[in-house]
Amino acid sequence: MVIWQKALTFAAQLIFLFNKSGIMNNYELMVIFTPVLSEEDYKAAQKKFIDLVTANGGELVNSNPWGLKSLAYPIQKKTTGLYWVMDYKAPSDFNEKLKIQLLRDDNVLRHMFTVLDKYAVEYNNKKRSGVPTGTEKVEA
Amino acid sequence: MAKNEIKYLTAIKTEKRAKKFCRFKKYGIKYVDYKDAEFLKKFLNEQGKMLPRRITGNSLKFQRKVSEAVKKARQMAILPYVTDLLK
Numbered sequence: 001m002v003i004w005q006k007a008l009t010f011a012a013q014l015i016f017l018f019n020k021s022g023i024m025n026n027y028e029l030m031v032i033f034t035p036v037l038s039e040e041d042y043k044a045a046q047k048k049f050i051d052l053v054t055a056n057g058g059e060l061v062n063s064n065p066w067g068l069k070s071l072a073y074p075i076q077k078k079t080t081g082l083y084w085v086m087d088y089k090a091p092s093d094f095n096e097k098l099k100i101q102l103l104r105d106d107n108v109l110r111h112m113f114t115v116l117d118k119y120a121v122e123y124n125n126k127k128r129s130g131v132p133t134g135t136e137k138v139e140a
Numbered sequence: 141m142a143k144n145e146i147k148y149l150t151a152i153k154t155e156k157r158a159k160k161f162c163r164f165k166k167y168g169i170k171y172v173d174y175k176d177a178e179f180l181k182k183f184l185n186e187q188g189k190m191l192p193r194r195i196t197g198n199s200l201k202f203q204r205k206v207s208e209a210v211k212k213a214r215q216m217a218i219l220p221y222v223t224d225l226l227k
Contacts, residue, residue, distance in 0.1 A: 072214075072218060072221075110217070112215060112216055123170070123173060
Protein backbone atom coordinates (compact mmCIF):
# COMPACT_ATOMS: atom_id res chain seq x y z
CA MET A 1 0.00 0.00 0.00
CA VAL A 2 2.72 2.43 1.02
CA ILE A 3 4.65 1.76 -2.16
CA TRP A 4 1.55 2.47 -4.23
CA GLN A 5 0.98 5.76 -2.50
CA LYS A 6 4.57 6.77 -3.01
CA ALA A 7 4.40 5.88 -6.67
CA LEU A 8 1.23 7.90 -7.09
CA THR A 9 2.64 11.02 -5.43
CA PHE A 10 5.76 10.69 -7.55
CA ALA A 11 3.69 10.50 -10.71
CA ALA A 12 1.67 13.52 -9.62
CA GLN A 13 4.89 15.47 -9.03
CA LEU A 14 6.17 14.49 -12.45
CA ILE A 15 2.98 15.67 -14.13
CA PHE A 16 3.14 18.92 -12.17
CA LEU A 17 6.73 19.56 -13.25
CA PHE A 18 5.90 18.64 -16.82
CA ASN A 19 3.04 21.12 -17.02
CA LYS A 20 5.03 23.84 -15.36
CA SER A 21 8.06 23.66 -17.62
CA GLY A 22 6.02 23.00 -20.77
CA ILE A 23 7.54 21.52 -23.87
CA MET A 24 9.62 23.96 -25.85
CA ASN A 25 10.40 23.18 -29.45
CA ASN A 26 13.12 24.59 -31.61
CA TYR A 27 11.93 26.62 -34.55
CA GLU A 28 13.40 28.77 -37.23
CA LEU A 29 11.55 31.61 -38.88
CA MET A 30 12.60 33.20 -42.13
CA VAL A 31 10.94 36.43 -43.18
CA ILE A 32 11.27 38.50 -46.34
CA PHE A 33 10.45 42.16 -45.67
CA THR A 34 9.78 44.70 -48.41
CA PRO A 35 12.98 46.37 -49.64
CA VAL A 36 11.54 49.87 -49.09
CA LEU A 37 12.05 49.67 -45.31
CA SER A 38 14.61 52.02 -43.82
CA GLU A 39 17.35 50.69 -41.56
CA GLU A 40 15.40 51.68 -38.41
CA ASP A 41 12.12 50.23 -39.69
CA TYR A 42 13.91 47.00 -40.53
CA LYS A 43 15.25 46.77 -36.98
CA ALA A 44 11.92 47.78 -35.47
CA ALA A 45 10.09 45.10 -37.45
CA GLN A 46 12.56 42.48 -36.20
CA LYS A 47 12.21 43.69 -32.63
CA LYS A 48 8.43 43.51 -32.86
CA PHE A 49 8.52 39.78 -33.59
CA ILE A 50 11.32 39.08 -31.12
CA ASP A 51 9.26 40.77 -28.40
CA LEU A 52 6.29 38.65 -29.38
CA VAL A 53 8.38 35.50 -28.89
CA THR A 54 9.62 36.50 -25.44
CA ALA A 55 6.17 37.75 -24.37
CA ASN A 56 4.63 34.36 -25.10
CA GLY A 57 7.09 32.35 -23.03
CA GLY A 58 9.50 31.73 -25.87
CA GLU A 59 13.22 32.20 -25.94
CA LEU A 60 15.31 33.79 -28.67
CA VAL A 61 18.31 31.70 -29.68
CA ASN A 62 19.68 33.71 -32.56
CA SER A 63 18.64 36.55 -34.81
CA ASN A 64 20.38 36.91 -38.13
CA PRO A 65 19.49 39.80 -40.47
CA TRP A 66 20.81 38.94 -43.93
CA GLY A 67 19.99 42.37 -45.28
CA LEU A 68 19.09 43.21 -48.83
CA LYS A 69 19.26 40.26 -51.20
CA SER A 70 17.97 39.82 -54.71
CA LEU A 71 15.07 37.40 -55.08
CA ALA A 72 15.25 34.46 -57.46
CA TYR A 73 11.90 35.53 -58.93
CA PRO A 74 9.77 38.63 -58.34
CA ILE A 75 7.38 38.63 -55.37
CA GLN A 76 4.66 41.29 -55.43
CA LYS A 77 6.53 42.95 -58.30
CA LYS A 78 9.63 43.40 -56.16
CA THR A 79 12.97 41.98 -57.23
CA THR A 80 14.81 42.42 -53.92
CA GLY A 81 13.93 41.70 -50.33
CA LEU A 82 15.24 42.18 -46.79
CA TYR A 83 15.83 38.73 -45.38
CA TRP A 84 15.72 37.92 -41.70
CA VAL A 85 16.30 34.55 -40.02
CA MET A 86 15.42 33.94 -36.39
CA ASP A 87 16.05 30.81 -34.32
CA TYR A 88 13.93 30.47 -31.22
CA LYS A 89 12.43 28.10 -28.70
CA ALA A 90 8.73 28.30 -28.07
CA PRO A 91 5.72 26.30 -26.90
CA SER A 92 4.01 24.46 -29.71
CA ASP A 93 0.89 26.65 -29.78
CA PHE A 94 2.85 29.87 -30.29
CA ASN A 95 3.48 29.68 -34.02
CA GLU A 96 -0.19 30.14 -34.84
CA LYS A 97 -0.21 33.44 -32.97
CA LEU A 98 2.98 34.57 -34.65
CA LYS A 99 1.59 33.59 -38.03
CA ILE A 100 -1.44 35.86 -37.58
CA GLN A 101 0.84 38.78 -36.78
CA LEU A 102 3.06 38.04 -39.77
CA LEU A 103 0.11 37.89 -42.15
CA ARG A 104 -1.31 41.12 -40.78
CA ASP A 105 1.98 42.96 -41.25
CA ASP A 106 2.13 44.74 -44.60
CA ASN A 107 5.92 44.86 -44.57
CA VAL A 108 6.19 41.08 -44.74
CA LEU A 109 6.36 39.73 -48.27
CA ARG A 110 6.73 36.13 -47.23
CA HIS A 111 7.54 34.06 -44.18
CA MET A 112 8.32 30.44 -43.39
CA PHE A 113 8.53 28.38 -40.22
CA THR A 114 10.84 25.41 -39.95
CA VAL A 115 10.83 22.89 -37.12
CA LEU A 116 14.42 22.13 -36.20
CA ASP A 117 15.39 18.60 -35.23
CA LYS A 118 18.49 17.84 -33.16
CA TYR A 119 20.71 17.64 -36.24
CA ALA A 120 19.46 21.02 -37.45
CA VAL A 121 20.21 22.63 -34.08
CA GLU A 122 23.69 21.11 -34.14
CA TYR A 123 24.22 22.33 -37.70
CA ASN A 124 23.11 25.86 -36.87
CA ASN A 125 25.38 25.99 -33.83
CA LYS A 126 28.33 24.87 -35.92
CA LYS A 127 27.52 27.35 -38.65
CA ARG A 128 27.26 30.18 -36.14
CA SER A 129 30.57 29.45 -34.47
CA GLY A 130 32.33 28.95 -37.81
CA VAL A 131 33.10 25.24 -37.35
CA PRO A 132 33.07 23.39 -40.69
CA THR A 133 29.83 21.52 -41.18
CA GLY A 134 31.09 19.10 -43.79
CA THR A 135 29.21 20.69 -46.67
CA GLU A 136 32.40 22.32 -47.98
CA LYS A 137 33.89 18.97 -48.93
CA VAL A 138 31.08 18.10 -51.31
CA GLU A 139 32.13 18.77 -54.87
CA ALA A 140 29.69 19.00 -57.72
CA MET B 141 47.58 -26.86 -74.19
CA ALA B 142 44.70 -25.90 -71.91
CA LYS B 143 41.32 -26.36 -73.48
CA ASN B 144 39.48 -23.59 -71.71
CA GLU B 145 41.89 -20.90 -72.72
CA ILE B 146 39.87 -18.17 -74.43
CA LYS B 147 41.42 -15.77 -76.83
CA TYR B 148 39.80 -12.46 -77.66
CA LEU B 149 40.27 -10.67 -80.93
CA THR B 150 39.95 -7.30 -79.26
CA ALA B 151 41.18 -6.45 -75.79
CA ILE B 152 38.42 -6.64 -73.17
CA LYS B 153 37.45 -3.42 -71.45
CA THR B 154 39.17 -3.37 -68.11
CA GLU B 155 38.47 0.17 -66.94
CA LYS B 156 35.75 0.17 -64.31
CA ARG B 157 33.43 3.05 -63.64
CA ALA B 158 34.01 4.60 -60.23
CA LYS B 159 31.38 3.46 -57.77
CA LYS B 160 28.85 6.10 -56.85
CA PHE B 161 28.43 6.99 -53.20
CA CYS B 162 26.15 9.04 -51.02
CA ARG B 163 27.99 12.25 -50.20
CA PHE B 164 25.94 12.82 -47.09
CA LYS B 165 26.89 9.47 -45.63
CA LYS B 166 30.51 9.82 -46.65
CA TYR B 167 31.03 13.31 -45.23
CA GLY B 168 28.76 12.86 -42.22
CA ILE B 169 26.27 15.58 -43.11
CA LYS B 170 23.12 15.03 -41.09
CA TYR B 171 21.07 18.10 -41.93
CA VAL B 172 20.39 19.60 -45.34
CA ASP B 173 20.16 23.36 -45.00
CA TYR B 174 17.65 25.12 -47.25
CA LYS B 175 19.42 28.45 -46.70
CA ASP B 176 22.64 27.36 -48.41
CA ALA B 177 21.87 27.96 -52.09
CA GLU B 178 25.39 27.19 -53.33
CA PHE B 179 25.27 23.77 -51.70
CA LEU B 180 21.83 22.90 -53.05
CA LYS B 181 22.86 23.91 -56.57
CA LYS B 182 25.10 20.85 -56.66
CA PHE B 183 21.96 18.75 -56.86
CA LEU B 184 20.26 20.77 -59.57
CA ASN B 185 20.67 20.88 -63.32
CA GLU B 186 20.96 24.02 -65.42
CA GLN B 187 17.21 24.60 -65.49
CA GLY B 188 16.98 24.40 -61.73
CA LYS B 189 15.47 20.92 -61.78
CA MET B 190 16.59 18.30 -59.30
CA LEU B 191 19.06 15.69 -60.47
CA PRO B 192 17.95 12.09 -60.00
CA ARG B 193 19.58 9.74 -57.53
CA ARG B 194 20.78 7.73 -60.51
CA ILE B 195 23.22 10.55 -61.22
CA THR B 196 24.03 12.04 -57.82
CA GLY B 197 24.26 8.71 -56.01
CA ASN B 198 22.42 10.03 -52.95
CA SER B 199 20.77 7.53 -50.67
CA LEU B 200 16.98 7.67 -50.60
CA LYS B 201 16.96 9.17 -47.12
CA PHE B 202 19.07 12.14 -48.13
CA GLN B 203 17.57 12.55 -51.57
CA ARG B 204 14.28 13.13 -49.78
CA LYS B 205 15.89 15.67 -47.47
CA VAL B 206 17.55 17.46 -50.38
CA SER B 207 14.23 17.65 -52.18
CA GLU B 208 12.53 19.14 -49.09
CA ALA B 209 15.32 21.69 -48.78
CA VAL B 210 15.18 22.65 -52.45
CA LYS B 211 11.42 23.13 -52.26
CA LYS B 212 11.78 25.33 -49.18
CA ALA B 213 14.48 27.38 -50.86
CA ARG B 214 12.26 27.86 -53.88
CA GLN B 215 9.40 29.10 -51.72
CA MET B 216 11.63 31.68 -50.11
CA ALA B 217 13.04 32.86 -53.47
CA ILE B 218 16.53 31.60 -52.65
CA LEU B 219 16.39 29.27 -55.64
CA PRO B 220 14.29 29.82 -58.78
CA TYR B 221 11.46 27.49 -59.78
CA VAL B 222 12.35 27.71 -63.47
CA THR B 223 15.37 29.24 -65.13
CA ASP B 224 18.01 28.90 -67.81
CA LEU B 225 21.71 28.79 -67.15
CA LEU B 226 21.63 28.42 -63.40
CA LYS B 227 25.33 27.63 -63.24
